Amino acid sequence: MSLIDSVSLPRSFRLPRVDGLIQWIVPLAIIAIWQVASVTGFVPTRVLPAPSDVVLAGWKLLLSGELVRNIWVSFLRASIGFLIGGGIGFAFGLANGLSQLSAKLTDSTLQMVRNVPHLALIPLVILWFGIDESAKLFLVALGVFFPIYLNTLHGIRTVDPQLIEMGRIYGMSDGELFRRVIFPGALPSIFVGIRFALGIMWLTLIVAETIAASSGLGYMAMQAREFMLIDVVVLSILIYALLGKLADSASRVLERLTLSWHPAFQKR
Amino acid sequence: MQTALRTSLPETELAGRANFAPQARIAREERPVQTSGLPLSIRGLRKSFGDNEVLRGIDLHIPAGQFVAIVGKSGCGKSTLLRLIAGLETIDAGSISFGQDVQPEDIRVMFQEPRLLPWARVLDNVEVGLGRDHASSDAHARAEKALTEVGLADKRDQWPSVLSGGQKQRVALARALVSRPRVLALDEPLGALDALTRISMQRLLERVWRDQGFTAILVTHDVSEAVALADRVLVIEEGRIAHDVTVNAARPRERGSAELAGLEGSILSHLLSADDRT
Ligand SMILES: Nc1ncnc2c1ncn2[C@@H]1O[C@H](COP(=O)(O)OP(=O)(O)OP(=O)(O)O)[C@@H](O)[C@H]1O
Numbered sequence: 415m416s417l418i419d420s421v422s423l424p425r426s427f428r429l430p431r432v433d434g435l436i437q438w439i440v441p442l443a444i445i446a447i448w449q450v451a452s453v454t455g456f457v458p459t460r461v462l463p464a465p466s467d468v469v470l471a472g473w474k475l476l477l478s479g480e481l482v483r484n485i486w487v488s489f490l491r492a493s494i495g496f497l498i499g500g501g502i503g504f505a506f507g508l509a510n511g512l513s514q515l516s517a518k519l520t521d522s523t524l525q526m527v528r529n530v531p532h533l534a535l536i537p538l539v540i541l542w543f544g545i546d547e548s549a550k551l552f553l554v555a556l557g558v559f560f561p562i563y564l565n566t567l568h569g570i571r572t573v574d575p576q577l578i579e580m581g582r583i584y585g586m587s588d589g590e591l592f593r594r595v596i597f598p599g600a601l602p603s604i605f606v607g608i609r610f611a612l613g614i615m616w617l618t619l620i621v622a623e624t625i626a627a628s629s630g631l632g633y634m635a636m637q638a639r640e641f642m643l644i645d646v647v648v649l650s651i652l653i654y655a656l657l658g659k660l661a662d663s664a665s666r667v668l669e670r671l672t673l674s675w676h677p678a679f680q681k682r
Numbered sequence: 683m684q685t686a687l688r689t690s691l692p693e694t695e696l697a698g699r700a701n702f703a704p705q706a707r708i709a710r711e712e713r714p715v716q717t718s719g720l721p722l723s724i725r726g727l728r729k730s731f732g733d734n735e736v737l738r739g740i741d742l743h744i745p746a747g748q749f750v751a752i753v754g755k756s757g758c759g760k761s762t763l764l765r766l767i768a769g770l771e772t773i774d775a776g777s778i779s780f781g782q783d784v785q786p787e788d789i790r791v792m793f794q795e796p797r798l799l800p801w802a803r804v805l806d807n808v809e810v811g812l813g814r815d816h817a818s819s820d821a822h823a824r825a826e827k828a829l830t831e832v833g834l835a836d837k838r839d840q841w842p843s844v845l846s847g848g849q850k851q852r853v854a855l856a857r858a859l860v861s862r863p864r865v866l867a868l869d870e871p872l873g874a875l876d877a878l879t880r881i882s883m884q885r886l887l888e889r890v891w892r893d894q895g896f897t898a899i900l901v902t903h904d905v906s907e908a909v910a911l912a913d914r915v916l917v918i919e920e921g922r923i924a925h926d927v928t929v930n931a932a933r934p935r936e937r938g939s940a941e942l943a944g945l946e947g948s949i950l951s952h953l954l955s956a957d958d959r960t
């Protein structure tokens with residue numbers, strides 16, 4: 415707060431520090447109010463445990479090693495499922511964006527499959543894979559596939575045809591044309607797909623782990639529910655939120671690095 | 683800006699004009715073969731898009747190093763003719779020849795849009811113009827030289843998005859020139875620029891043409907631009923060359939002089955009478 419009052423500091427020096435801190439004011443205030451509400455008994459701890467209790471529960475689970483193990487399992491599922499589904503989606507997006515034949519062959523089928531909500535497949539997936547690892551990977555991969563496929567395809571199809579003609583005039587080979595014109599041109603759209611896919615990735619994983627799993631964050635939350643450990647339930651939810659935020663930030667950093675040419679990412 | 687400043691000293695230039703102009707012409711003809719332009723011969727050239735017969739027999743000879751402007755009403759096939767010359771469309775009938783075998787690097791095109799790669803820095807965009815040579819060791823040096831020629835050496839590390847329209851077009855010009863083409867085809871390259879930037883770009887274009895001696899073919903909507911820059915103005919009507927006007931005015935030319943204004947008027951009246959007939 416005192417930072418905001420210190421008007422005497424030069425603008426250029428003051429702004430970045432306030433920018434970094436300002437986004438934390440609201441979450442910290444919420445936690446503070448929550449703590450006060452719990453301690454005074456305004457919110458019964460059966461409904462919502464105090465933040466201090468959640469931290470304590472987290473500390474215990476950390477010491478027992480359970481927390482790290484479950485986070486690690488969920489993280490592995492998320493990233494492997496993402497890589498498989500995203501990789502296949504990217505490959506189909508490239509193929510259908512670059513080849514008319516491939517697009518005619520597969521695009522309308524994929525568009526049809528897209529209309530099935532992938533979480534509706536959970537009963538079928540459990541029948542196929544049981545509560546095996548492959549069940550979760552399959553669901554995550556399927557969920558991630560479509561946003562990446564659609565946005566890669568869209569990105570490639572909307573590359574400025576005048577730039578492609580320019581590349582040909584200046585003698586670029588097909589490979590060079592792809593590397594220097596088509597792929598960079600499609601990249602902003604591909605990143606939109608990645609950001610969408612990351613959201614779907616966590617959502618799918620939470621659902622899959624609460625329904626059919628014997629490890630992972632979702633499983634940890636369901637176990638805690640059975641034993642009425644509400645602090646652990648809240649802890650799992652918060653960790654999901656944190657992981658989602660981390661994944662989003664990582665993709666933003668990557669975007670910033672690779673799209674530095676884009677007017678939207680240029681520093682003033 | 684530099685060119686504008688350089689040429690905005692009419693007294694000195696006017697004083698020397700009578701002597702300079704003929705010398706410049708001689709100097710261009712004496713240039714070594716590898717930097718001079720290619721002649722262009724077009725015989726019975728036809729092109730249709732579906733039922734739309736756009737070019738109905740173009741016959742044209744352009745001597746090496748000539749600056750030709752092509753004018754005509756919108757949709758008459760100017761761009762089509764230029765794209766055929768640049769090899770961007772297939773010929774239906776007739777022939778286009780440059781009198782010898784040409785490399786892709788010998789013929790360059792510039793469009794109304796700069797067509798720069800937004801994700802490549804200015805210097806990298808110019809290097810694209812080297813075509814197959816862009817990976818060679820002197821690529822950087824050649825690109826820098828071309829950028830210097832268009833007065834943008836200090837922008838080499840910028841992204842295209844921060845440049846003005848005129849600057850982008852100058853980068854596009856540097857990219858077209860970096861391979862030392864022998865024919866430069868220009869499709870309304872200055873069409874999207876404001877009047878002042880246009881004039882400074884016209885001067886730049888004239889200067890590099892005189893320095894390098896390529897054959898220039900400029901499609902333009904602006905008849906005053908055509909008479910200011912070209913040795914010869916072709917008017918296309920109904921798919922044929924309807925008028926072939928030689929511009930003898932000495933260079934550097936004085937804009938708005940009676941000689942140019944007279945020529946401009948007569949070309950405009952050709953265009954307007956064609957418009958009335960249809
Ligand atoms: N790729 C194409 N497919 C079909 N028709 C085309 C194509 N390119 C040009 N045309 C047609 O050919 C005719 C001539 O077009 P062109 O672009 O050469 O005209 P232009 O003289 O350059 O006109 P402008 O001055 O407006 O640029 C137009 O009727 C246009 O519709």
Ligand SMILES: [Mg+2]
Pocket residue numbers: 760761762869
């Ligand atoms: Mg045109």
